[in-house]
Amino acid sequence: MSRVLIIGAGGVSSVTVKKCARLPEMFDEIYLASRTLSKCEALQKEVGADRLKGVFTVDADNADAVAELINKVKPDLVVNLALPYQDLPIMDACLATKTDYLDTANYEPKDEAKFEYSWQWAYQQKFQDAGIMALLGSGFDPGVTNVYTAYAAKHYFDEIHYLDIVDCNGGDHGQAFATNFNPEINIREITQRGRFWENGEWKETEPLTVREDLDYQNIGVRASYLMFHEELESLVKHFPTLKRARFWMTFGDAYLNHLKVLEGIGMTSIAPIDFQGQQIVPLEFLKAVLPNPGSLAEGYTGKTCIGTYITGIKDGKEKTIFIYNNCDHAVCYDEVGAQAVSYTTGVPAMIGAALMLNKTWNKPGVWNMEQFDPDPFMAMLNDHGLPWHVIECESSPFAK
Numbered sequence: 001m002s003r004v005l006i007i008g009a010g011g012v013s014s015v016t017v018k019k020c021a022r023l024p025e026m027f028d029e030i031y032l033a034s035r036t037l038s039k040c041e042a043l044q045k046e047v048g049a050d051r052l053k054g055v056f057t058v059d060a061d062n063a064d065a066v067a068e069l070i071n072k073v074k075p076d077l078v079v080n081l082a083l084p085y086q087d088l089p090i091m092d093a094c095l096a097t098k099t100d101y102l103d104t105a106n107y108e109p110k111d112e113a114k115f116e117y118s119w120q121w122a123y124q125q126k127f128q129d130a131g132i133m134a135l136l137g138s139g140f141d142p143g144v145t146n147v148y149t150a151y152a153a154k155h156y157f158d159e160i161h162y163l164d165i166v167d168c169n170g171g172d173h174g175q176a177f178a179t180n181f182n183p184e185i186n187i188r189e190i191t192q193r194g195r196f197w198e199n200g201e202w203k204e205t206e207p208l209t210v211r212e213d214l215d216y217q218n219i220g221v222r223a224s225y226l227m228f229h230e231e232l233e234s235l236v237k238h239f240p241t242l243k244r245a246r247f248w249m250t251f252g253d254a255y256l257n258h259l260k261v262l263e264g265i266g267m268t269s270i271a272p273i274d275f276q277g278q279q280i281v282p283l284e285f286l287k288a289v290l291p292n293p294g295s296l297a298e299g300y301t302g303k304t305c306i307g308t309y310i311t312g313i314k315d316g317k318e319k320t321i322f323i324y325n326n327c328d329h330a331v332c333y334d335e336v337g338a339q340a341v342s343y344t345t346g347v348p349a350m351i352g353a354a355l356m357l358n359k360t361w362n363k364p365g366v367w368n369m370e371q372f373d374p375d376p377f378m379a380m381l382n383d384h385g386l387p388w389h390v391i392e393c394e395s396s397p398f399a400k
Contacts, residue, residue: 001028002357005073007060007090008081009034009043010182011294011338012104012139015346016081016353017043018336019384021051026354031073033058034082046337060086066093075099079353081346084185085110091123091134098130100356104139104349106230108188111270115189117233117368124366134366138352139345140306140325141167141247142231144386146369147377148308148323149235154374156321156390159241160312164398165231168250169341170219171302171329175291177258180341183287187259187268195228196246197236208256212248214397216305217389218326224248234368241312246398262286297339300329304340307388311396320393325386335385344386351380 004020004027006013013032020027032040033056040055054073059065060082070078070093080090080103087107094101108115120136127134137143145165153160169180179186194205210226229247236245262268267286272279307324325344332343352369355361361372369377381388 002026002077003029003031003073003075004077004079004353004357005031005033005070005075006079006081007033007058007066007086008083009036009039010081011297011342012346012349013081014043014294015336015338015342016079016349017052018047019347019350020353021047023350023354024051026357029053031056031075033060033069035059061089063089063092063096066090067096070094070097070099077102077353077356079349080104081349083182084108084115088119091120094132094134095123095126095130098132100132101127101134102138102349102352102356103134103136104143104345105185106136106142114192115230117230120366128365131364133356133362133364135352135356135361136366136368137231137234138349138369140348140386141165141229142234143345143348143352143369144325144381144388145306145308146231146235147374148388149239149310150370150372151374151378152308152310152312152321152323153239156319157310157312157314160239160310161241161243162309162311162396162398163235163239163242163245164309164396165229165245165247166214166216166224166305166307166309166324167248168214168216168219168222168224168305169302170216170222170250170305171300171340173296173300173329173339175296177255178291178293178296180293180296180339182293183290184283187262187283187286188270190227190249190251190259191263191268192228194226195232196226196244197232197242198244208251212398214248216250217324217391218303219305222250223252224250231368235370238368238370293339293342297329297333297337297342300333300339303328304344306344309393309396309398320396322391322393323388324391325381325388327386332385347384347386348381351377351384354380
């Protein structure tokens with residue numbers, strides 16, 4: 001008997017719940033909790049109470065409240081699909097109840113636009129001592145891109161030297177300005193300074209100032225901008241032969257123009273301001289007026305292309321490969337009522353959970369995705385809607 005408690009009821013959670021519900025041989029009992037009970041009830045109505053056994057309300061900022069819920073449900077695994085601010089309270093609750101933990105994004109403090117693994121890696125000894133496991137970043141990027149790198153290191157290279165993770169959304173949702181996942185988290189992420197690893201140290205750039213025009217499989221050429229992304233932090237730690245590691249994401253001119261205006265008038269700020277006798281955070285207000293990412297799914301056309309360019313040495317010779325996935329927004333909507341950005345995060349969360357529950361990935365402590373055998377995860381990607389492809393390139397599109 002395997003029992004999973006999923007916390008969070010947004011677009012990613014909807015995909016994960018539906019995917020888990022279709023695999024009774026892996027997920028015997030599924031439970032769902034969120035701050036908003038009506039979202040959980042709506043999802044339960046969609047998948048059926050026979051598969052989504054129970055729904056609950058919980059304040060995921062409160063470790064004691066989460067622990068109380070865990071003690072009530074008694075899950076084998078807690079899947080955290082709430083906000084990154086809530087990673088640590090949920091990890092604390094898992095420690096208190098000695099329950100395995102999984103998330104899709106690393107912790108960041110609410111009062112500072114900064115994300116890194118140090119806070120969660122600090123739990124390593126505590127989780128080992130408790131005999132429980134935490135799997136960090138089981139989404140696509142981070143997540144699948146980490147596994148792609150581990151797969152390449154295992155099957156294609158003796159050493160990997162250069163890594164460029166690329167994330168292209170070639171879709172069209174018809175909105176003037178919208179984000180494909182939580183607007184607050186998305187805008188905090190992309191307005192930070194760029195950061196990449198080169199020759200043993202981190203180097204920084206001004207936000208979205210370094211650009212490459214890349215040709216994406218089945219999409220075409222798109223402007224791609226250098227950013228910092230959390231998987232870089234763990235990959236350079238676990239693959240010490242890396243000479244350079246970078247992350248790139250595509251943005252259209254209209255999106256960047258809207259973002260520049262919003263920044264210019266202070267709407268992306270996370271510093272509270274006084275408004276009509278109360279304090280509000282401009283970015284939180286902006287989130288409230290922007291389209292809900294889940295509402296973008298119907299009518300969304302086009303594809304995503306997310307992958308990793310890897311250059312390294314095999315049998316004394318240099319080679320480059322590109323491992324990638326194309327995901328179609330319309331196909332995702334037809335299958336689970338979601339757009340591809342939610343789908344590409346929700347499916348890997350399900351796969352990571354399945355591998356933990358069946359003990360394929362099983363080790364007390366706090367771990368990143370690339371620290372486990374990539375082969376079972378890669379096989380499940382092909383089986384559950386995210387097929388991958390490997391291209392052996394004549395050369396990397398990035399200059400050394």
